[in-house]
Amino acid sequence: MMKHRYLPMTEQDQNEMLQTIGADSIGQLFADIPESVRYTGKLPMSEALDEDALLRHMSSLSNQNADFDRYTCFLGAGIYDHHIPVVINHIISRSEFYTAYTPYQPEISQGELQAIFEFQSYICELTGMAVANASMYDGATALAEAAALAGGATKRRQIIISRTVHPEAREIVKTSAHGLNMKIIEIGHSNGVTDLSELEAAMSEDTAAVLIQSPNFLGCIEDVRSIEPVVHAKGGLLVMSVNPLSLGLLESPGQLGADVAVGDAQPLGIPAALGGPTCGFFAVSEPLMRRMPGRIVGQTVDRDGKRGFVLTLQTREQHIRREKATSNICSNQALLALCASVYMSVMGKTGIQEAALLNLRKAHYAADSIRASTGGAMTLPFFSSFYNEFAVKLSDGTDVKALNARLLQAGFLGGYDLGDAYPELKGHILIAVTERRTKDEIDRFVLELEACLS
Amino acid sequence: MKPEKALIFELSKPGRIAYSLPECDVPDVEPSELIPSHLLRSKTAEFPEVYEVDVIRHYTELSRRNFGIDNGFYPLGSCTMKYNPKINEDVARFSGFAKIHPYQPEESIQGALELLYTLQNDLAALTGMDQVTLQPAAGAHGEWTGLMLIRAYHESRGEQRTKVIVPDSSHGTNPASATTAGFATITIPSNERGMVDLDALRAAVGADTAALMLTNPSTLGLFEEQIVEIAEIIHEAGGLLYYDGANSNAIMGIARPGDMGFDVVHLNLHKTMSTPHGGGGPGAGPVGVKNKLIPFLPRPVVCKQADGTFAWDFDRPQSIGRVKAFYGNFGILVRAYAYIRTYGPEGLRRVSECAVLNANYMMNRLAPYYEVAYPGVCKHEFVLSGKKLKAFGLRTLDVAKRLLDFGYHPPTIYFPLNVEECIMIEPTETESKETLDAFIDAMIQIIEEAEHDPDLVRNAPYTTVVKRLDEATAARKPVLNCNCG
Structure with missing residues (x-):
């Protein structure tokens, strides 16, 4: 009989248990599976490895990847190389957290429930919104859920989305809108931000929501104060996707009049990990509370009057409402929400501002260095203000893929090729500079760019 | 206190x-x-x-x-709370997996791409499907993705099929996913044996049937013995068969959805493949499809090129588009791959055998004390009814709360909806006979307490940091953040 370190079943156990059941063999327990659909061979899949061999195999796969420890990262475009405080991994490695299921039994899940309640509190405080949920899969799917919420709340069918929103998020919103039979209109950009006159022209009585991102995908900060009245004048909802760390510095969506604020919490202490798992957050103004997707934790008291926390407003959710639920989401990204919470606890009131400020200053130093670089091969195409990311126009005919291959040789993960998602920005790259980049790294990167382009 | x-x-x-x-x-x-x-x-x-x-x-x-x-023991039905191996946690934290960017050049992430490619193929082999996407972030996300694929398939054939059929024992996510994919849901009753009622199914199918969503083994822990007939009924009507993989832990290497006639399958890697639930997530919900649905899979798909290197394939004009940013919950996929490699195909088969033996053993030992909803053999889980507790003025909820005092996480309760005072128990394969026996003894003690001292059960738990919480007030007057600022 097969022995395995995760399987306690001994031959004696098996015999005793079969005897209790009154079966002769394990095979008898599968007698209900029709003969014609039973699988009798050996599955053609990867073979088992012992523990040491598995560690070696995984190391070998891991070592084939150019990671941030060995390469200096100037890639952003939604995933950033921020410092992750060391305490975070210690806390999320406590197996009371990571081996627990959704907190369905509140008496033995107060730790998780309180952690989520604190996460909701942090997100409300950061975004300036009234209510936040327990998390979504990522920022992009959170945006798609916001569009769905807007359709339900306004009974309108049209979603306007700025082309300065992350291209992958726009793709997901489109996929999702097709499912919900909603119509998507895209609005162009001008000087790196949403074209306001195009937006005004596109607004109609059927506009459920306008979806914008700030800082947007091109790095620029949207002038939300001009956009907000245009959206609300037609009775649409304003949905803002935001970088949470930038809110240490930038005005909150709540103060800017957003009805829904979403985003990805990856900058808040979550590893890049090829883009996932991260954690979407979702916050709304008070009137939209009962339309929120996903889990929500509320404060209450126990029989002795002691404070406690429970999953609440569950009549919105799929396990109660089934086809009438506000969303189909069930599992979310709770452990990453915990990462983000611990990050915000570590940074505290002053750290979140200082971190955002460092990002701002380093990125502007890099942009200034590129602007001042010799040879004229690089220019900054937009003059809108930006946070920690900006676009660079390369000299005509530059092959961005070849440039990034050369930068990789020199130890850099170079910029995002904007031509991939924006045909009109062919030959432009997007460069992100976080607080982890030193002046020396930035100087060397700019010199390398110059050398590659000369 | x-x-x-x-x-x-x-x-x-x-x-x-x-x-x-x-x-x-x-x-x-x-x-x-x-x-x-x-x-x-x-x-x-x-x-x-x-x-x-x-x-x-x-x-x-x-x-x-x-x-x-x-x-401790966590027999939460339909959630497959098996041991989460520590090696999986360690390897997912390797720098080459945790510190890489989704937009790095393909040549700089060959190890990650190879892992994804191998995992895609392993999951296809396990489910008997032709191709797998790893993008969906969770089971419900996989369901929605699968239904969008089904919709695209029908649309590509010029057919407007608007209805999705689900049994009454299905997960709530099934009808919710159908709605978000733009379908109307038809719920059909189960028969007296807990199986799909074929007459009800025949009456429900028609030219507007897009798909039947089925969990097999079902949430009642029963294998649909008429699966071949069910597949025929759906396929003859021009619909497709969708497999909710929440309960795959019962059948690895024993029966494959692809061989049963399913066209689309999702798996919950955070159940069957041992990745931790994280207090509610993250999960991963890969979706496998048969050949005819491959053109519609989300972009990009990992492919192996003629020179042996790995790449993203974005050139998929009929794709439903993206369903998730980047490439899915990669860190979870790394763990699932490590899990597959700790067992291999024969080990995974043994996993399912042990899971099913454990469940049947528990069901048989508990049968004299609690009513078994559907007697016979079960698969990885089974369903009891707590309706006899009513005689003592108690409910299933009270048993669940009393179990907390014994140091157990209670089973799933009040689901599936078609069993009165439902108790759904899934032990998994990683629990020993001693653990199962101790839990069974606690369940027996509680039913005896219920009879002789119902208040003891009614007022439980006694040992937890809080007592029963006022959920009604929490929902009526929501306090959802601390407003500490």
């Missing part, structure tokens, strides 16, 4: 910090010189000011008020 636990916000003392940021080595430009003042933050986010020891003690204390698989 144990004291209340403070919120992190309540520990704040101005002047304390828990962070360490680099000195600014570039010019100290003021934000107001770079950004218009009306776009700068006007009101500071009132985060707590604590130091590192506060942070560690706070979250350590919270963890002590939580219960995971490592704390």
